[in-house]
Amino acid sequence: MPDLLRGLGxxxxxxxxPAYRLADPPRLPAPRPVTDPDxxxxxxxxxxxxxCRDIGRRAAVTADETAxxxxxxxxxxxxxxxxxxxxxxxxxxxxxxxxAVAAVLADHRAxxxxxxxxLAARAADLDDLRDRVVAHCLGLPMPALPxxxxxxxxxxxxxxxxxxxxxxxxxxxxxxxxxxxxVSHTAILARxxxxxxxxxxxxxxxxxxxxxxxxDGTAGRVxxxxxxxxxxEEPPPAPxxxxxxxxxxxxxxxxxxxxxxxxxAELAGAAVEGVGLFRTELLFQHHxxxxxxxxxxxxxxxxxxxxxxxQVIVRTLDAGADKPLPFLRDHDEPNPALxxxxxxxxxxxxxxLRTQIAxxxxxxxxxxxxxxxxxxxxxxxxxxxxxxxxxxDAGLPTVGVMIEVPAAAVRSAEILQVVxxxxxxxxxxxxxxxxxxxxxxxxxxLLDPWQPALLSLIALCAAAGxxxxxxxxxxxxxxxxxxxxxxxxxxxxxxxxxSPPAVPAVRAALAAHTLEECRAAAQRALxxxxxxAARAAVxxx
Amino acid sequence: xxxxxxLAGRAGLHLRAASQIAVAAALAPAAVTVRTMDRPAxxxxxxLALLSLGALCGTELILEAHGxxxxxxxxxxxxxxxxxxxxxxx
Numbered sequence: 001m002p003d004l005l006r007g008l009g010x011x012x013x014x015x016x017x018p019a020y021r022l023a024d025p026p027r028l029p030a031p032r033p034v035t036d037p038d039x040x041x042x043x044x045x046x047x048x049x050x051x052c053r054d055i056g057r058r059a060a061v062t063a064d065e066t067a068x069x070x071x072x073x074x075x076x077x078x079x080x081x082x083x084x085x086x087x088x089x090x091x092x093x094x095x096x097x098x099x100a101v102a103a104v105l106a107d108h109r110a111x112x113x114x115x116x117x118x119l120a121a122r123a124a125d126l127d128d129l130r131d132r133v134v135a136h137c138l139g140l141p142m143p144a145l146p147x148x149x150x151x152x153x154x155x156x157x158x159x160x161x162x163x164x165x166x167x168x169x170x171x172x173x174x175x176x177x178x179x180x181x182x183v184s185h186t187a188i189l190a191r192x193x194x195x196x197x198x199x200x201x202x203x204x205x206x207x208x209x210x211x212x213x214x215x216d217g218t219a220g221r222v223x224x225x226x227x228x229x230x231x232x233e234e235p236p237p238a239p240x241x242x243x244x245x246x247x248x249x250x251x252x253x254x255x256x257x258x259x260x261x262x263x264x265a266e267l268a269g270a271a272v273e274g275v276g277l278f279r280t281e282l283l284f285q286h287h288x289x290x291x292x293x294x295x296x297x298x299x300x301x302x303x304x305x306x307x308x309x310x311q312v313i314v315r316t317l318d319a320g321a322d323k324p325l326p327f328l329r330d331h332d333e334p335n336p337a338l339x340x341x342x343x344x345x346x347x348x349x350x351x352x353l354r355t356q357i358a359x360x361x362x363x364x365x366x367x368x369x370x371x372x373x374x375x376x377x378x379x380x381x382x383x384x385x386x387x388x389x390x391x392x393d394a395g396l397p398t399v400g401v402m403i404e405v406p407a408a409a410v411r412s413a414e415i416l417q418v419v420x421x422x423x424x425x426x427x428x429x430x431x432x433x434x435x436x437x438x439x440x441x442x443x444x445x446l447l448d449p450w451q452p453a454l455l456s457l458i459a460l461c462a463a464a465g466x467x468x469x470x471x472x473x474x475x476x477x478x479x480x481x482x483x484x485x486x487x488x489x490x491x492x493x494x495x496x497x498x499s500p501p502a503v504p505a506v507r508a509a510l511a512a513h514t515l516e517e518c519r520a521a522a523q524r525a526l527x528x529x530x531x532x533a534a535r536a537a538v539x540x541x
Numbered sequence: 542x543x544x545x546x547x548l549a550g551r552a553g554l555h556l557r558a559a560s561q562i563a564v565a566a567a568l569a570p571a572a573v574t575v576r577t578m579d580r581p582a583x584x585x586x587x588x589l590a591l592l593s594l595g596a597l598c599g600t601e602l603i604l605e606a607h608g609x610x611x612x613x614x615x616x617x618x619x620x621x622x623x624x625x626x627x628x629x630x631x
Contacts, residue, residue, distance in 0.1 A: 069557060073559075073560040074556070076563065076564070076588050077556065077560065077589060080587050080588050080589040081584070081587055082583070082584070082587040082588075082589045082590045108589055108593045111580075111592075115597060119555060119595055119597070122556050122592065125556055442547055442549055442551075442598060442599045444551035444598055445598070
């Protein structure tokens with residue numbers, strides 16, 4: 001009977017094949033007394049130099065820039081003066097070369113673990129460096145990848161960047177590790193090469209070599225199945241483009257998967273149901289004067305033509321704070337994020353909005369796309385009502401607004417009485433809810449989309465939509481996080497809009513959960529005390 | 542000469558960021574040391590030492606350099622610590 005092992009999905013996708021385990025690195029031998037300290041320091045330095053050269057060589061032959069960057073950083077770590085100085089001191093204090101290296105790195109490792117979070121995940125990099133230097137000191141090889149003669153699923157305690165960078169997707173179908181985390185270098189590199197990966201999978205090391213396993217890197221599950229060694233005759237099924245572009249949960253509940261774009265070119269090859277956010281700023285940038293009606297009609301028509309019969313939501317000009325435009329910069333604002341931006345520009349230049357709406361309506365009339373229009377940075381019901389009236393007068397029947405300001409989220413039920421749909425912009429909604437500048441790296445923790453207060457506001461909007469049967473979508477980049485997408489679906493969000501490359505992973509995540517599971521995930525995230533707890537409560541699903 | 546800066550990298554001072562800073566420190570016109578409120582000063586040109594500061598986003602870092610070129614070296618490094626090196630294009 002197949003067993004189910006659970007871990008953390010670190011890189012989306014699924015694969016089936018025989019499992020083979022990476023051997024453990026050489027262990028530290030029993031310590032011996034040091035008789036010639038100078039020779040022993042030389043032995044340690046020679047081993048460190050060899051490891052630097054080895055990692056440097058791997059960096060040089062790696063085509064993948066993410067992997068090369070991680071390997072170069074590892075080589076710099078191995079070449080570090082602090083390591084050499086520490087090792088020399090430890091040898092002179094009586095430690096043999098391999099023990100001296102292990103002792104010095106153990107001190108630094110403890111400091112990283114104490115720092116916690118992402119830095120603690122880097123302790124694995126120091127462990128790998130230690131293993132490599134110890135192996136060189138002992139004159140033993142580092143374990144090589146298994147070579148069963150057919151594509152296989154690699155099982156390991158953890159995978160060093162130096163190994164992960166060289167994984168050949170033609171030979172390795174998937175990776176399962178018993179240690180590791182979502183942010184370990186193994187996970188980053190696996191995602192970069194689209195290799196399905198499950199980390200922190202207890203019991204992975206118990207899988208006997210040759211056992212056929214199915215790895216689900218989206219759900220973080222490993223099914224340990226038959227031991228029939230027939231993989232060579234069973235080529236892995238070629239990945240197929242899903243014929244049905246509609247996003248669905250495992251039990252068929254529809255959640256629309258849409259694209260965020262700035263121009264028609266971004267739709268090339270996108271497997272989406274439509275466009276959930278067509279940013280029109282691109283058209284207005286680099287213009288001394290606003291673009292003419294004819295110029296605008298051409299640009300909108302190009303996008304509509306790429307989506308025949310499908311939904312396209314056009315967002316009217318979102319200028320301001322972070323996106324200044326030459327023809328609007330006729331005043332100084334002490335605090336532009338809280339000033340004249342988004343729909344508020346119409347307070348000063350109603351002509352720009354009227355021209356744009358007329359151009360969208362003209363392009364829509366000449367197309368089969370189901371065109372909708374929405375306004376950015378709406379704050380009150382009366383702003384929403386005025387915008388709706390303006391669009392309907394121009395002949396655009398479907399009108400919505402973005403929810404980016406807490407005031408609008410709190411009154412979403414009332415706003416839904418005057419518009420057809422809502423679209424939550426999570427980036428700005430975070431910025432304004434947490435009073436934290438979205439460009440501030442220092443306040444990144446406040447801008448985490450898993451903040452329970454942000455989830456509460458999204459839940460409020462989704463509930464308001466459900467009460468009157470109107471769509472409520474999310475179009476911030478947070479929708480591109482597969483685990484977060486599951487939570488959004490569970491909160492009752494009806495569409496997720498993201499950059500097109502993110503769609504397949506979100507589609508897979510939704511398909512792996514029933515609506516009931518999504519709802520349970522949403523409840524757990526809402527009940528969590530902080531973003532880390534929310535994330536943990538959901539990924540453990 | 543002493544300079545204080547808050548670490549901007551949202552992921553903390555991790556391996557890639559530390560190696561970028563160590564390279565810049567090695568090229569700087571004066572030797573720079575870095576310490577935090579609770580860890581002693583280390584050489585800024587050592588990746589391992591920088592990592593072991595365990596600096597997270599928002600940690601206050603105290604940079605110190607002396608002699609000719611000290612101001613320029615501090616400007617360069619303080620600038621890097623105050624930039625989120627994980628942001629593409631940064």
